[in-house]
Amino acid sequence: MTEARQGAAETRHPTGILERHGPIGTQRQEGPEPSSDGQGPGESDGRETAGPEGQEAVALLRESRASVDPELRSAIASLPSSIRRTALYHFGWQHADGTPAAGNAGKAIRPALVLTSAAALGGAEARAAAVRAAAAVELVHNFTLLHDDVMDRDTTRRHRPTAWTVFGAADAILAGDALQALALRLLAADPHPASAAAATRLADCVMELCEGQHADTAMERRAPDEITLAETLVMAEAKTGALLGCACAVGALYAGAADEDIEALDAFGREAGLAFQLIDDVIGIWGDPRHTGKPAGADLAVRKKSLPVVAALTSGTPAAAELAELYAAPYDEDREELERTALAVERAGGRDWAQTQAADRMATAMQELARAVPDPESAGGLLALAEFVTRRTT
């Protein structure tokens, strides 16, 4: 455990993890926090202020970046030159013309989860041993971003044009392919005894991410009344929860943890990831544009079948029927209609459901964390990161 983490841990309530977890609010912390485009936590620019636990999380993320970036940069430097160019642009380390850029590669929450999980279960030595695995997890995350942007035709990521808009879809697909290979190569070439199990887990996670992305794109094409809440939750868990869980499990593997602790940390990451997604979806409907960089109603305007919307549509209430009718026609720039749509989601119970679900998921996450890491001091870093990604940092 690092000094900064120990210092921050002292400011916390001493009676354990579970007692410290109250209901989850939907407010984001102060400062700009742009949309994550449904790609999971950690894609914003990190310029937020935060309370003591937020500060601990920010310190953990900073330390994690300092540990992982050299490994990541050296891995990317080993790519063939044409692929490297696209990767360096995607990571924000180069401009499109190949000149160096200041870099905004996101908060890198996943490698921080790897390192913090390793530290929680195996101390500083395990954390140091897991740096390469943390880089591998971040490479997988970025491979999926490159491909998802091609499939979704998204044009902006981390405040810049997406790689495929700059280099073409073919080069973005190839860069993603190469980053996946690079990720699994880092683990294959790692002599640590946990590397093969970590590679197996990470490869399984890639398949789940693919399934999640398939379900997401397929759902957007389907009529709202054909979609169940259960499948939407499965999709969100596959798309957002799986890699957060995998990151925690990989850290646990590198700490030499017992199987049940590895699975508990996987569940912790998955549940926290799903809580994040639920809250992000609430913000996508009711969020304050001054705080989120995302106008209120943004998800409604694009008729996104987010979790609160599907919960509302499947509620069997009169408001559900009204919402279905509103969603049947495309948004026509009518702000009043957007407010009516948000109200319908709320009256159909979508907002309450999402907030309760998020709180339940976070409670489960805390239980799993307490199971794997009973000592609150050791669990502090993971707790801070989980609260940070769910924006409960005040």
Place this chain on the structure above:
Amino acid sequence: MTEARQGAAETRHPTGILERHGPIGTQRQEGPEPSSDGQGPGESDGRETAGPEGQEAVALLRESRASVDPELRSAIASLPSSIRRTALYHFGWQHADGTPAAGNAGKAIRPALVLTSAAALGGAEARAAAVRAAAAVELVHNFTLLHDDVMDRDTTRRHRPTAWTVFGAADAILAGDALQALALRLLAADPHPASAAAATRLADCVMELCEGQHADTAMERRAPDEITLAETLVMAEAKTGALLGCACAVGALYAGAADEDIEALDAFGREAGLAFQLIDDVIGIWGDPRHTGKPAGADLAVRKKSLPVVAALTSGTPAAAELAELYAAPYDEDREELERTALAVERAGGRDWAQTQAADRMATAMQELARAVPDPESAGGLLALAEFVTRRTT
């Protein structure tokens, strides 16, 4: 070594490998042999007749399929259902509607190279141990086919509509991503002592394949006079040679071979792969449509910058200037003009160069094979496969 291979080996000349290698012809074997679309050997439907060595190769391919298919099918069965559907279609095991299909997954030359290399250096035990690795190599090959077809907008593969035309580009990209993960997962979960080195090598090969595909698509967009022969050869080696070399090296790894023998077998596969590509490019210009399923001049009609064409364009001859002029305008269905183009390539020395290069590459391949496997009996299977892919089987 299998019985069939031993039987076939007896029909060969006893004095060694190098003596048995004569000049390479451009004729394909009897029977339909459709274009491989520049994707490397083994993508045809296998309905050819062949001489004794061709028969040995056919037997090796059949035995390899029998060994690898169960592993491959079981791996694909483990995919998430939406991804599995696309993969089963791509492998020819299901129709688009999900009903079972007879299956035409190509000749699977790469897994045969893995198993035959393992057998050549480590006997039947090594061959049996390498089945999972052989499946991994075949999964990587098919992942690249799925993605290349999306990038190249190719609509036909193995006589059927390509996966992206049936399921959409997003699902084809996701199926490719998942097949790569599945390939590296097979190796990560393989307890064999060579599995990590094999995974490292396979991941490196994926990056080289990506570089090759990038170079190929970039070259097709560039003006013919900007392209050098050296870079065209590098591209062809990355796109076609690398995975054949990797397949042989992986087999050698599973046989516990010495480093220099692993590298020699990698070089053998690469050189044989390049010889294949050179001959395939010659057939793409002068091939007999009755034998190849590809009309003569097919590559010229699409203005493909194949190896003989680039050799001709960079020859500095008067015919090179004529060829450049013909290539500057798109093909307008004028058969006579196509014949003039083919003649210009020939007069500029493109055909002779390609045939000499192919013979040189095959000679180097044979030298590398003799270095790694000095016993002609043990080397016989790999020799038969190399001659088979370069279609010197009569």
